[in-house]
Amino acid sequence: MAQRHHDLTDPTAGPVSTGDALAGYLRGQATEFLRALRQHRETGGAVSNGSSGASAGGPASAEVRVDAVRALRRSARRISGSLHTFRPLLEPEWSEGIRPELAWLSGTLALEHAYGARLERLLLALNRLSGAAPVPGQPAGPVGSAGPHADDRTAAHPATPDRGNLTVGAAKAGALLDRQLTLARTRAHSTALQALGSSRFHAVADKVAVLASEVPLTPTAPVTELRPLAKAAEERLADAVTVLPLVTAGSPYNAEALIHGLSPDPAPHPQDAPWHQVRLLLRLHRYACEVVHGRSTPLDVRLLAAGEALDRHRDASEASSAAAQAARTPRIAPATAYALGVLHADQRHEVEAARYAFQRSWQKQTIGAP
Amino acid sequence: MAQRHHDLTDPTAGPVSTGDALAGYLRGQATEFLRALRQHRETGGAVSNGSSGASAGGPASAEVRVDAVRALRRSARRISGSLHTFRPLLEPEWSEGIRPELAWLSGTLALEHAYGARLERLLLALNRLSGAAPVPGQPAGPVGSAGPHADDRTAAHPATPDRGNLTVGAAKAGALLDRQLTLARTRAHSTALQALGSSRFHAVADKVAVLASEVPLTPTAPVTELRPLAKAAEERLADAVTVLPLVTAGSPYNAEALIHGLSPDPAPHPQDAPWHQVRLLLRLHRYACEVVHGRSTPLDVRLLAAGEALDRHRDASEASSAAAQAARTPRIAPATAYALGVLHADQRHEVEAARYAFQRSWQKQTIGAP
The missing domain is CATH 1.20.120 (Four Helix Bundle (Hemerythrin (Met), subunit A))
Incomplete structure (x- = not known):
């Protein structure tokens, strides 16, 4: 198989591609990493913001921060993955030193988004599962906003979570999940901010800065x-x-x-x-x-x-x-x-x-x- | 389409098939109905047995009774269905009189079996849903009888409900369903016995007995x-x-x-x-x-x-x-x-x-x- x-x-x-192509790729990813980091710092997203879930510069700035974090994760994953796949071409000590640090970073940064996406997925599902059309002969309760036809599928598939459409159990389940996952997300946000302000992160950023100018290939790697x-x-x-x-x-x-x-x-x-x-x-x-x-x-x-x-x-x-x-x-x-x-x-x-x-x-x- | x-x-x-074929079919079904009824009476399954769920003559007799009830339903459905499809060939008054009675009978007789089958289906599903293999590092609790491998699918699909394999919630759910559906089944059993002893049923049986010898076709039906x-x-x-x-x-x-x-x-x-x-x-x-x-x-x-x-x-x-x-x-x-x-x-x-x-x-x- x-x-x-x-x-x-x-x-x-x-x-034919050789180690030179790898060096070019890594330099490019390192540059993107540094650009995203600069962008993130410009939004005031660093440790100064404390444990609050809100960004300092308002909604537009929050969006930039989210994009910057995504770009950081994206480059970190690509650098780490390439170091793994093309291990024999890179100086082992340097390469083995930075990989777990990149994994820690992208893992830490991923959590805030993951909790938010999970909550959205679950609330959408609750809404879909409650999308009941009123049964003929039954009065339309607080749930019956889906129209009189059981076949009215579009009404049962709203694009965004809509609490007004939920039954008591579904509404309570949604509120519980909202509480738990929002709390987890807020914690992940503050953990991410702390991570980005830590000396551990500064050490990673320094190593990536080196990578942007000079990739530590083994002597034979450029032609391998x-x-x-x-x-x-x-x-x-x-x-x-x-x-x-x-x-x-x-x-x-x-x-x-x-x-x-x-x-x-x-x-x-x-x-x-x-x-x-x-x-x-x-x-x-x-x-x-x-x-x-x-x-x-x-x-x-x-x-x-x-x-x-x-x-x-x-x-x-x-x-x-x-x-x-x-x-x-x-x-x-x-x-x-x-x-x-x-x-x-x-x-x-x-x-x-x-x-x-x-x-x-x-x-x-x-x-x-x- | x-x-x-x-x-x-x-x-x-x-x-070519004509009304004669219909008459032959209905006579055959009526004969089977009467045979099943005789069989049922021989097991002592009539009203004398009261509201108890057990049959008088032990397990073998109970099995015969179940088969007899199934055969009664089977013939009743076929007679009723054929009277409906080939309505224009039958004397309307007679035909319209017996159809709702046959529907009442097969509906009443179906419930006991339906509740039993529903309970069995739900308990099997609960068992399948609880077929968790113990996770490494976790002690095998009362649930862990499925073997150490998560891939051991056969162990997770037992042929019969097995309460020992259930979690607390699943076990309680199973016990609750068992109580509710067994009660419903016992009631359906007693309702069925009462129906089979009622004068309403005797009137149906008399009509079916007529059908077994003489099908009330319209004058032109035999060649239609x-x-x-x-x-x-x-x-x-x-x-x-x-x-x-x-x-x-x-x-x-x-x-x-x-x-x-x-x-x-x-x-x-x-x-x-x-x-x-x-x-x-x-x-x-x-x-x-x-x-x-x-x-x-x-x-x-x-x-x-x-x-x-x-x-x-x-x-x-x-x-x-x-x-x-x-x-x-x-x-x-x-x-x-x-x-x-x-x-x-x-x-x-x-x-x-x-x-x-x-x-x-x-x-x-x-x-x-x-």
Whole structure:
């Protein structure tokens, strides 16, 4: 099976790339990192802002700050990933020193956004699940804003969370999730600000500044061919995919994702781990393609679709855990717990749907390639 | 679209059938009805047994009684359905008199079995949803009988409900459903016994006894062609199918079935009604084929698959309602309500899966037919 995946976006195709191309890529990413950092500092987003969730310079400035943090994470992930894939070409001591620091940074910066996105996903789902049209003969309660027709699907799928459309249990569940995830998000925000003001971060930023001008390659690296290393990254991806239960995933409504739905374990579902692993390896493969082919080469759309499916898988998996976690809050009403149970199962359903979508795009890649 | 469905199992094919064939079919069904009734009486299942759920003659006798009740329902449905489809060939007064009585009878007799099957379906689902393998580092609690491997799917799919495998919430939810559905089943059993001992039932049985020897056809019926009437039944089915959202149903993981998952309405989901209607019309079409082609002609397997998908749709729909209903029990623990929420969503997922299965077999019928 690993053999069949070699005709994915093929990093061995095209003109020869050597360590020089890697150095150029790393310099470019380091420059983007420094630009994003400057942008972030200009918004006053540094440690001075304390633990408050609001930015100093108003909404426009907050948006710039969010973009700057995203750009920081983006470059940090790409630098770290490339150092990993092309390890033999880089001075080991330097390379092994900076990688965990970049991972710490992008992990710390990712949390605030993740909690916000998780809350939005869960509130949208609660709204969708409550999108009940009034039944003929029943008076339209506070919930019945979806119109008189059960087939009025658009009304049942509002684009933004709308609390007015929720039942009591769903509204209480939404309020509980809002409290818990907003608190987590505020904490993550303050942790991120503290991290960006820490001496640990300044040490990372200094190392990245060095990288922007001078990439610490090994003596033979500038003329070393990159493709075998890119190929190895692709093979690690293909091997990890062979571990996935793709036959099951490709069979719609296999009901596997909810198997642990009533498990007593509050931790994320163990069955999700190999999918998360493939998500990370797919990202490394993508970055390796960027290094070898240059950023301007458009990425295979099927590879993008597979990656999006795995992002959705991760988001739904974490959202389902958040719903299960909220249901463990002491002294909640049974109606709240019931809504959280429905919500948890709905997100596990999404997990299963994402696996199906991944299987479909992966199959297309291996079958449809010329 | 209705045009395309005419090449289903075609009631206009084969040798000519007239009212004589209908008379033969009805006599046969009436004879089976009377045989089942005799069998039921021999088990002592009549009203003398009072309201107890147990049969007088022990387990073997109980099994015979269950079979007899099933055979009674089976014949009652076929007689009633044929009287409906071939209405113009039968003496209207007689025919209109017996049909509602047969519907009352098969409806009353169906409930006991339905409650039992619903409980079994829900307990199996709870067990499947709790089939958690112990996570490494966590002691195996009372739940961890599924073995150390998360991939050990067989262990997570036991063939029969196993209470030892459930979490606290799932176990409490199971006990609650058991209490509620067993009570409903016991009541349905006693209602069925009372019905079978009632003068209303004796009047039906007398009419069926007449039917076994002499079918009240209209004067011209014996030489009237049956096929146009069978064809009309098939067209009613095809028309009802065109109302179904088959494009959505054929797209896996469309998440439509759970749209009303948190609806405040305890009644069954209104979106299920057109599917239930198709289920009834498919049954009428099947009986019409039996009349025209004889019982010995094997039924189109794709039509059987479509019918099974709709049975599963009905069962999952009713099971999901039972879980939602149980969650409204006053003073239940949040963990119980949570488990019932997960269970409700799981059964709505089953509803969606059944629609997908129906869409697939229906498409095969209309595309694959010669």
